[in-house]
Amino acid sequence: MSTGSGTLSEVAATARVSxxxxxxxxxxxxxxxxxxxxxxxxxxxxxxxxPNRMAAALASAKSMQLAVIIPSLRNIVFxxxxxxxxxxxxxxxxxxxxxxxxxxLKREAKLVAAMISWRPAGIIITNAYHHPDVVNxxxxxxxxxxxxxxxxxxxxxMCVGLNHRxxxxxxxxxxxxxxxxxxxxxxxxxxxxxxxxKRFKGFLETITQGGGELVAKSxxxxxxxxxxxxxxxxDLLAQSPRxxxxxxxxxxxxxxxxxxxxxxxxxxxxxxxxxxxxGLEIGQAMxxxxxxxxxxxxxxxxxxxxxxxDRLNGKKPPRVTDAGFELIEGATT
Amino acid sequence: MSTGSGTLSEVAATARVSxxxxxxxxxxxxxxxxxxxxxxxxxxxxxxxxPNRMAAALASAKSMQLAVIIPSLRNIVFxxxxxxxxxxxxxxxxxxxxxxxxxxLKREAKLVAAMISWRPAGIIITNAYHHPDVVNxxxxxxxxxxxxxxxxxxxxxMCVGLNHRxxxxxxxxxxxxxxxxxxxxxxxxxxxxxxxxKRFKGFLETITQGGGELVAKSxxxxxxxxxxxxxxxxDLLAQSPRxxxxxxxxxxxxxxxxxxxxxxxxxxxxxxxxxxxxGLEIGQAMxxxxxxxxxxxxxxxxxxxxxxxDRLNGKKPPRVTDAGFELIEGATT
DNA sequence: ATGAAAGCGCTAACAA
DNA sequence: TTGTTAGCGCTTTCAT
Numbered sequence: 001m002s003t004g005s006g007t008l009s010e011v012a013a014t015a016r017v018s019x020x021x022x023x024x025x026x027x028x029x030x031x032x033x034x035x036x037x038x039x040x041x042x043x044x045x046x047x048x049x050x051p052n053r054m055a056a057a058l059a060s061a062k063s064m065q066l067a068v069i070i071p072s073l074r075n076i077v078f079x080x081x082x083x084x085x086x087x088x089x090x091x092x093x094x095x096x097x098x099x100x101x102x103x104x105l106k107r108e109a110k111l112v113a114a115m116i117s118w119r120p121a122g123i124i125i126t127n128a129y130h131h132p133d134v135v136n137x138x139x140x141x142x143x144x145x146x147x148x149x150x151x152x153x154x155x156x157x158m159c160v161g162l163n164h165r166x167x168x169x170x171x172x173x174x175x176x177x178x179x180x181x182x183x184x185x186x187x188x189x190x191x192x193x194x195x196x197x198k199r200f201k202g203f204l205e206t207i208t209q210g211g212g213e214l215v216a217k218s219x220x221x222x223x224x225x226x227x228x229x230x231x232x233x234x235d236l237l238a239q240s241p242r243x244x245x246x247x248x249x250x251x252x253x254x255x256x257x258x259x260x261x262x263x264x265x266x267x268x269x270x271x272x273x274x275x276x277x278x279g280l281e282i283g284q285a286m287x288x289x290x291x292x293x294x295x296x297x298x299x300x301x302x303x304x305x306x307x308x309x310d311r312l313n314g315k316k317p318p319r320v321t322d323a324g325f326e327l328i329e330g331a332t333t
Numbered sequence: 334m335s336t337g338s339g340t341l342s343e344v345a346a347t348a349r350v351s352x353x354x355x356x357x358x359x360x361x362x363x364x365x366x367x368x369x370x371x372x373x374x375x376x377x378x379x380x381x382x383x384p385n386r387m388a389a390a391l392a393s394a395k396s397m398q399l400a401v402i403i404p405s406l407r408n409i410v411f412x413x414x415x416x417x418x419x420x421x422x423x424x425x426x427x428x429x430x431x432x433x434x435x436x437x438l439k440r441e442a443k444l445v446a447a448m449i450s451w452r453p454a455g456i457i458i459t460n461a462y463h464h465p466d467v468v469n470x471x472x473x474x475x476x477x478x479x480x481x482x483x484x485x486x487x488x489x490x491m492c493v494g495l496n497h498r499x500x501x502x503x504x505x506x507x508x509x510x511x512x513x514x515x516x517x518x519x520x521x522x523x524x525x526x527x528x529x530x531k532r533f534k535g536f537l538e539t540i541t542q543g544g545g546e547l548v549a550k551s552x553x554x555x556x557x558x559x560x561x562x563x564x565x566x567x568d569l570l571a572q573s574p575r576x577x578x579x580x581x582x583x584x585x586x587x588x589x590x591x592x593x594x595x596x597x598x599x600x601x602x603x604x605x606x607x608x609x610x611x612g613l614e615i616g617q618a619m620x621x622x623x624x625x626x627x628x629x630x631x632x633x634x635x636x637x638x639x640x641x642x643d644r645l646n647g648k649k650p651p652r653v654t655d656a657g658f659e660l661i662e663g664a665t666t
Numbered sequence: 667a668t669g670a671a672a673g674c675g676c677t678a679a680c681a682a
Numbered sequence: 683t684t685g686t687t688a689g690c691g692c693t694t695t696c697a698t
Contacts, residue, residue: 007674007676008676008677017684018685019675019685020677020684020685020686021683021684021685023676023677024684032683048469048470050446050449050450050470052391052450052675053450054387054396054451054674054675055391055674055675055676055690056675056677057690058387058388058675058676058677058691058692059675059676059677059678060676060678063387073413073416073419074409074412074413074416076407076409076412079407079411079412080407082431083406083407086406086431086432086433095430095447095448095451096431097398097429097430097431098415098419098429098430098431099428100416100419113383115428116338116383117383117386118386118387118398119385119386136381137383140338141338225618227614227617227618255615255618256618259618259620262620263620281558281559282559284560285558285559285560285592287592340692350668351668351669351670352691352693353668353670353693354669356693364668365668366667366668369667384691385690385691385692386692387690387692388674388690388692389691389692389693390674390692391674391675391676391690391691391693392673392693393693394674394693
């Protein structure tokens with residue numbers, strides 16, 4: 001391992017002080033004289049010494065790493081979540097170690113075990129539904145844990161998210177108010193994306209109660225993408241020619257659907273209205289901005305990291321944090 | 334830190350063997366009897382023991398973490414690169430620790446120091462131009478290092494990438510062959526995105542030599558995005574009404590430009606042709622697929638991780654790896 | 667096949 | 683203000 005960057009004792013020898021003094025200087029303790037501090041710093045410089053945090057973490061039982069587990073890197077919402085996390089951690093000197101489960105509960109379980117073996121200071125994990133082993137490991141872990149994205153009343157430790165059922169309901173209310181009554185749904189990742197399921201549930205409840213009707217439904221068990229939305233939108237329309245509005249599981253698929261309409265010259269929203277969920281940049285940059293619900297990914301990242309940091313600093317943050325959402329009135333409805 | 338997951342010695346006590354025997358079992362050494370092994374495994378199970386890799390890394394001077402430094406998470410090419418890295422590392426039992434520099438050389442320097450303090454087994458860092466401190470730290474580090482994305486003849490250690498100048502030249506050649514002569518360029522991130530600069534250089538050289546002409550150029554020193562492309566494309570067109578084809582720094586901006594044309598009813602490619610670089614999914618899902626050059630992000634991720642692993646396994650991988658690129662004939666030229 | 671001793675590089679706790 | 687002692691949890695090396 002030797003870094004080319006020596007050890008504390010080499011620095012100590014060079015500065016002719018004890019290791020403890022070097023340790024104190026490096027950790028910014030104040031009880032070191034100016035002279036000594038200068039001498040130590042000089043030695044550090046001249047040796048190009050970089051402290052070994054593994055050793056520090058082992059000795060102090062305090063790691064500066066946070067484990068973050070997400071389902072995918074290819075869906076831009078997760079990198080955005082990560083950005084919030086890393087931005088928040090950076091100021092506090094912590095680092096994120098990320099693991100990608102690829103939407104597999106088994107891989108998630110392996111990852112959690114691997115992460116815990118590094119004794120992270122905290123754990124941030126997406127979604128609220130996990131493998132039993134994961135629940136056991138996390139429950140046993142002394143590290144603060146945040147489940148992020150969905151809101152649960154019974155988090156393992158803490159949770160930060162939004163109410164997806166309400167987000168679906170809000171969209172439905174909006175569409176009903178606009179006069180739409182005959183709806184279709186196009187979803188993907190059904191197995192893995194429980195949150196999308198909750199949105200659809202809220203949507204369906206609301207349109208049903210409001211006198212609307214679900215006249216077509218198409219679900220695809222593949223990761224969502226623009227291309228997938230574009231491909232499957234046509235099939236959906238074919239199912240029932242009298243669809244007035246389509247609710248899609250997220251902006252990626254919805255953007256694909258809209259591109260299909262643009263390419264085929266189908267007038268939106270006159271012939272067919274489109275609404276979805278995410279609030280991605282791309283959806284708002286389309287010739288017609290999407291009607292959608294913005295989920296606060298970056299903010300949820302910041303909040304979840306902050307909850308962990310708060311706990312590490314001895315505070316008592318709330319178990320459940322509702323990050324909210326925002327309905328965006330686009331031109332597709 | 335105590336994990337709720339005990340220590341080796343607790344397991345050893347439970348199984349009534351020495352710590353060494355437990356260590357051997359856990360690391361899959363073969364010189365342990367079946368009986369003993371079974372007893373140890375049982376103890377591990379019953380205690381819910383998860384080994385402490387920090388201690389292992391310290392004792393063996395072998396970390397299982399790789400540092401990965403990227404400029405941003407919001408540009409999908411970097412998550413795709415990461416996906417290749419994590420997929421490749423996973424099988425070998427290594428983990429990626431990511432750092433995000435936000436396109437700042439200073440932040441990159443801080444990050445590299447922070448990373449090295451964890452004594453990673455290897456380092457993967459994007460781009461080929463770094464802060465002098467970074468070069469010093471990396472040069473001094475005993476860990477295998479890969480600079481990824483761009484091709485350099487003089488990597489600090491190894492590099493994996495593509496020749497951006499040639500990618501620009503290939504695009505130019507194609508456009509010249511199609512008969513375009515009056516070109517414009519729209520770029521962003523000029524300071525930070527050296528690779529885009531190289532592509533433009535190759536593009537400009539080639540059109541000039543081929544009888545073409547650069548009649549307009551617009552550069553924006555902001556991170557690229559679809560929205561930005563859409564906003565700035567109009568300005569560019571206004572600069573010179575006789576532009577025949579526009580080369581954009583990447584597919585995000587180009588998609589924005591194309592959306593502008595779709596929204597304004599400007600016929601592409603008849604009135605104006607569009608070409609760029611990346612090969613993003615979104616560009617190919619547009620009503621008109623973009624003419625672009627696909628950079629092999631995922632593959633470069635795999636390759637760079639593999640180079641590091643090879644070195645860790647005592648092999649002598651090549652210093653320079655050309656991952657190549659692929660010209661995509663879209664409908665926008 | 668198994669164990670004992672020593673130590674990785676650092677920090678906590680206690681002394682001086 | 684500075685130093686000493688002990689040990690974090692594991693692996694290496696050398697015995698047996």
